[in-house]
Amino acid sequence: MHRKNNWSSVSNWLGRYGTFSALLIITASFLIFIPNFRSFSNFKALMFQVSMLVIVSAGLTIVFSVGETDISTGAIVSLSGVFAAFLMVKNVSPIFAIVITILGGVILGAMNGIMIGYLRVPALLGTFVTSIIALGINYLLGLGSSIRITKELSGDFYLSLGGGYLLGIPIPFIFAVIITVILLILLEKTKWGLRMYAVGGNREAAVTFGINIRKVKLAAFIISGFCSSIAGLLLSARLGAGSPIGGDAYTLDAIAATFVGVSMFREGEPHIGGTILGVLIMGILVNGMRLLGISYEMQIILRGLFILAAVATAGKRALFRTKLF
C-alpha cells in the first residue's frame, strides 16, 4: 500500500511538473557546461530553429484538443515551401504567392476536416491520405529537388520573412509568438476553444450541449493546415529555397512536442502552453546536443528516448489512444 501511494504521488508529480523541471534542468546544465550555448547569438539561432516547429505544433494542438490527430502536417509544410517557390519562379508576386500557398494549406486542412469530421474517416487514415497527395503534388512541382528563391525573384521582403530581424528579434519567431498567442486566446478565451475542448473531452456531452461536432472538427483541421502552410512559407524563406523534404521532420517533431507538453496544464489534456514548452525542450535539447558535437545517430536515439520518457511519465488520459478502425 504505502509504496504504491509513494509511487503514485511521485508519478503524479512527474506527470505534472516532470517535463517542466526537465526543461529547467536541461537548460541549466547546458548553460553551465556549454559555453557557446550561453551566447546571445545562439539564442537568436535557437529562436530561428524553434519558430516553425512552434507554429506547426500549435496548430496540431488544436487538432488534439478536439480529440483527433494529424500526421499530414510535415507533408503540408514541405509542399507549401515548394509551392510558394514554384509560384515565384513562375513570376507570381511574392504576396500573391504567399496568399495562394496559405489558401492551399487551408484547402488541404479542410480536406482532412471533411474526411474526419463529416465522413467519420479515422483521423490517422484521413490525414495519411492527405499527406500522400501533398507529397505527390510536391514532387510534381519540384521533381524532388529544391527550388531556389533568389532575391531577384522574391525581393528582400520574402527572404527577410525567414531570415530577417525586427527590433533585433528574428521575424519567424515573431510570427510564432503571434500565432501562438492567437491560438492560445482562441483555445482558452473564446467560446470556440471551449467547444473544441468539449468535443475532445466528452463527445456525448458535446452533442447534448448542442455543439456541432463536425463544424468544430473541420475548423480544427483547417487551423492546423493553415499553421502548417505558414510554417512552410517561413521555412522556405529561411532556407532561401523550397525544399521538397524540408518539412518532413515536423510530423514527428510536432506530435512529439505536443505529447511532451501534454502533462503541463489541464492535467493530461492538450494545451498550447504545454506544447510550446514541449517545443522549447526539444529545440534546446537538439541545439545543445549539436554544440556538444553529439553525432547525428546519437541525437536521434536520444530524442526518441527523451520523447518516450516524457510521454511515459506524463499523462492521465489514455494518451490519445488513436484507434485505426
Added chain:
Amino acid sequence: MDQKENGLEKFFSKKKISTNTNILIRYSTLMALIAVAIIFSITIPSFLTIRNLENLLVQMAVLGIVAVGLTFVTIPGEMDVSLGSVVTLAGVFAVSLMGKGFGLIPSLAAAMIVGIISGLINGLISIYGHISSLIVTLTIGAILDGVSLLYTGGYRLYKGILPSYLFIGTGKLFGIPMPVVIMFVVVFIGFILAHKTVYGRRLFSVGGNFNAARLVGINPKLTTLLAFVFCSLCSAMAGIIATARVGTAEPFVRFGYVMDAFAIVFIGTTTSAEGEPSIPGTLLGIIILGVLSNGMNLIGVPFSAQNILKGVIILFTVLISSIIRNQKK
C-alpha cells in the same frame, strides 16, 4: 446518439444504399483493379508478359510481407510505423554477421531476433504503458534508425554475403523467384493465422470489442502484443529479402515502406463489409499497388506523379469504406 445528418453527411453516409449496390461498392476496389489491369495490358504491350508479371510480384514481395505483418497490428486497431526501421536494422544485422564469418542460419536467426525484440518493445510500451502506438512506434523507429546507422558507421554492407543468402533474393524455386515464393508463403501463413486459428479469432474479437473480449476470458493485451511481434517478424523477413535482392544492406531509413504498407492495408479494408483489415484484402491491396506502380513505370510516369495517383486511389477507397461503415451505423 448522433445529431441530425446534414449536408455532406447526408450525401455520403445516409444515402440508403440497397444491399446489391452495397456489394457493388464493396467489390468496386476489385473491379477498379481489373479495369486498371485491362487498360494497362491493352496500352502497354510489355505489360502482360510472364517476365513483367514476374517483375511485378518480385518488386512487391518485400512490401507485401511487411503489409501482411502490418495487417495483424491493425486488426486490434493499433499501428506500427517503425516497421521500415525494422526492415533496415534486420537486414543490416544479417549481412553484418555474415561479414563476420557467421553461417546462413545464425545470420537469419539474428535478423529474426531483431524483429522479435523490436516487436516486443513496441508492444510492451504502447499496450502496457497505455501510450498511443503511433507515438511509440514513431519514436522506437527513430531509435532503431539511429542504432543501424551507429552499428554500420553509415557504411553500406555487402562483404561476405553467402550465395545461399543471395539465393533468397535472386534464386528461383520451380521457376518462381524466391521472394515471390516467400511472399506467398507469408500471405498463406498470415491468412491461416488470422482467419483459421484460435489466435486469429481472439485478435478480431479484441479489435471488435476490447471489453467484451476481456469479459469472456481473452487476454486482450497479450493478444495485441503478439500481433506487434508478428508484425516486426514479418518486417525482419522483408529486411532479409530486400538485402538479399540487392546484395547490399543499406543503413538507411525505409519510410517509403511504411507509407506503402499502410496504403495496402487501407485499400484492403475497403473489401470487408465492416471496413476491417483482412489478409485477403491486404493481398488485393498488394496486387493493386503492384500493378499500379509497375504499369506506371512502364509508361514512364515519374515517381512524383505516381505518388499522386496512389494518393487519389487510396482516397477513393477510403471514401468508399467510410460510406460502407457509416451505413452500418
Added chain:
Amino acid sequence: MISRDFSMTDNLLELTNITKTFPGVKALNAVNFSARRGEIHALIGENGAGKSTLIKIISGIYNKDSGDIRINGEKIEISSPKEARQNGISTIHQELNLVPFLTVLENFWVGREDDFTKMFLNKQKMRSQTETIFKRLEINIPLDVPVKKLSVANQQMVSIARAISEEAKILIMDEPTARLTADEINILFSTIKKLAEQGVTIIYISHRLEEIFQLAHRITILKDGEVQGTIPIKEATVSNIVNMMVGQNYENRFKKVQIDPGDKVLECIDLCDKTKLKNVSFSVRSGEIVGVVGPVGSGRTELVKAIFGDNPIHSGKIIVDGKVVHPKNPASAIKNGIALIPEDRRGEGLIMHMDVAENVTLPTFAQWSPLGFLRRRLDHKIAKEIAKKVDIRMASITQRVRYLSGGNQQKVVVSKWLVKKSRLFLMDEPTAGIDVGAKAEIYNLVSNLVSEGAGVIFISSEIPEVVNISDRILVMRSGTIVKQFDRSEASEEKILNVILGGEIS
C-alpha cells in the same frame, strides 16, 4: 401535495403519434403526450419502456420517425439540441453529460456562450450569472475546479443547475435524483416547485414513486413504447400505477417453478472493493435465483464485477463451490464456472460485427481447437443447437448480431455461457431495453438454468420482475446490502420502501 386547477391553463407542449424505431426494437409507438404550463408532469415506466427515447426526441438528440410536436399549439421541428433550446426546452439527461477536465464554470456555459458573448468569453459575467443561479439553488460548488474533481452528486447538481439556468419554458428531468443525497433532493424539489409556480412546465422522470407523489400534478405511464394512460395525481395509487407499469397480465407472463435449493455455489464474506462495496456478505445456492435491487449507483454492478474478477477486491472472501477463490481477472472467474451477463450488452456483452456462431462460441471455441485451428463446422453445429434451445430468432447462424433484436442479442449473450456450462450466472439488468415477449423468454431461460442446478444472481431495476422471479431478494444501497427478503415475505411495496430510503426493520 400541490393542488392547483389546470382546467383553465392550456397545453404548452403537445406530442401526437410520436413513433421511433431502432434496429430490432420499436422504442415508441404512436405516443401521445401533453403538458400544461406550470405543470409538473411525471413520466414513468419500466426500463426500456421508452421514457428516455421520448425525452431525447423532445430535446432534439434523436429524430422521430413520425408524429408531431406542438408548442403553444404551433407545430415545430426539433432536429438538434440547439433548436430544442431555441424552443425553450432544456433537459437534464440521466447520464452525466459534463466534460471531465473543464471547470464547473466552463461546463456551465459551453455550447450556449452566445447568450451573452459574441466571441470572447466574458468570465466575469459568466461567473456572476452562475453564482446567482447557484445561490438560488443553494448550491455551493467552487466554480474553478475541473468537474472530474467533484462528487457525483455535485456533478449532477451542476448539470441540473445548467438546465435550470436556461430559463426554459419546458424543463425535462431524467432521473435527476438518482445520485443525490436527501438534502440535495429537498433543495431540488423546492426549486422545481418554485419553477412550476413561475409557470415552467416540468417533465419529471423517476423510478421513485414517492418522489412523484410528492411533486407531480399528473402522471403518464409508458410501457413498451406505448402510453398506458395519464392520470391526475389525486386519482393515482401505487398499486394502479404499478399495474399500469407492468401490465395486468404480469403474473401470467411467467410461472415460477419452485426448486429446493442445493448447496452453496457462491458465498461472499465481507466483500469490499476500493471504491463502492462495503462488507457485502451473502450466498447463492444451486437452483436458487437471488434477485438484487437497488437504486442506480448502489453498487450492484460493482458487486457482480468483483465476483467476476473485473473489479479488484480490497478485502473479504469469495467462496465458490466451497473453495476460496481469488479471481484476479475474468479468465480465472470463468474457470471457476462463473458467467457474467453484463449490463452494457452492446459495449461489453457482444462483438456486434461478428456473427451469431462466433459470439456464441466465444468463451469456448478454444476448447475444441486442440491444435489452435478453428473448427467452424463444429462451432456452427454447437451454436445451432444452443440457438435452437434458447430459440434465438435469426436469419442464419452466420448473421451478424448487430442485426438481431435486443431480446435475441441478449439470448446470444446468455447462450455463450450455456455452451460453457457455467454453474453461476451473474445477470446485470438482463431484461433492460428488450420487449415484453423477449423478457418472458429470458425469464424462462433463467428458470431453466436453475432447474439444471445453476445459481443465478439477477440484478434488475424492475422490482416487479425481481419479486416475481427470485427466491431471495437483496436490497442494496450505497454499496451494502441493507435488507434481505425471502420470496414469501417479499412484496413490491416493501422493497420500494427500503430502496427509497424508508426504515430498514
Added chain:
Amino acid sequence: MKKYLSILIVVALFVTFLSACKPAVVTTTEPEKTEEVKAKAYTIGVSAQLVAHDWSIRAWEGIQEEAAKHGITVIQLSAGQDPDKQLADIESLIEQKVDGIIVLLAETAVLDQAIQKTTAAGIPVVFVDGGYKAAGVIQNISSDNCQFGEAAAEYIVQQKGEDAKVILQTYPVLEATNLRSECAKAYWAEKYPNVTILEELPILGPEWTADAQAHAEQMMTKYPDIDAFGVCSDLFGIGSSAAVDAANMSDQIMITGVDGLEQIIEKIADPKSSMSLTFLQDSKAMGSAAIVTMKTYLDAGCTIPMTDACKNIVPEAQFIPGIMVTKENAAQYVK
C-alpha cells in the same frame, strides 16, 4: 507495469546520454595530443548532408587524418538530409566560432542563407563536391564531374557503337550528380547524334538502390534491345547491375557509374557482371585537400572577400582527378 516501463525508459535515456557525450569530449581534446602545433590550433567545422554514404564517410576520414596531422580540431555535424537542420548545424558551427567550415556533398540550393551567414561572420567555407560559387566560398573541391560524364559517354559509344541505345538514371538534386548526366547528354548530342536515350528517369530515393533495381528490371522488359545503363551514381549502379545480372543480360547490357564504391569495383572486376565502368573519385583526398586549403587560407591570414594574393594561393576551384576503372584495370583497385 506502466511505472516500471517509465522508470526503465528514463534510466535508458540517462545511460545513452552519458555514453553519447563521450565522442564530443574526444574531439575537443584531440589537439592536446600534438603539443607543438598548439599555438596554431584551428577549429574547423564540417557539415554534411548525411554521412551515411561511403563517399562522404571516406571524405570525412580524409578530413580527420589530415586534421590530426596539423593538430586541427574538427567538429562534424550531419543533418540527416534535413535542410533546415543543416542550416541550423551551420549556425551552431558559427556559434562555436570555428575558423572555417567544410560542406560535404550538399544540395547547394538550400544553402544560400547559410552561406550568407558564414560570410557575414567572416568564416571561410570550402565545398567538397558542391559546386557553389559565392564570395564566402573560398574553394570548391571536386572531381571534374562533367569530364566523368563525357568520358562515360565516350566509353559507351566505344563499346556499343555509335547507335547505342541507352537508359539514364539521374539525380538532379545534387550539383555533382546532375553535371554527370547533363554533360553526357550534351556530349552525345554534339558528337554522336545517333545515340538514342530510350528513357531518362530521376530516382529521388530514399530507396535509391531498390528503386534503381526496380526501374532497371522494368526497362529490360519494356525495351528488349538496351545496350547500356548510364547511371549518375554507383548507388544506382548497385541496384541496376543487380537487376541486369540477375536477368543474365550482362553480356548484352553494360552499366557505367561514378564514385568508385568498393562494391562496384569488385563487380567490375567480376567478368560476369554487367557493371563495366566507374570513376574512382578519391573523396578521401578531397577531404584532406579541403583541410589543407583551409590551413593555407588561415595561415596566410586571408579574409573575405579574398585579396588577389589569397586568390593565388587558394584557387576558387580544385579538381581531384578521378581514376577510370574498367574491366581491364579493375583488378588492381580491388581492396
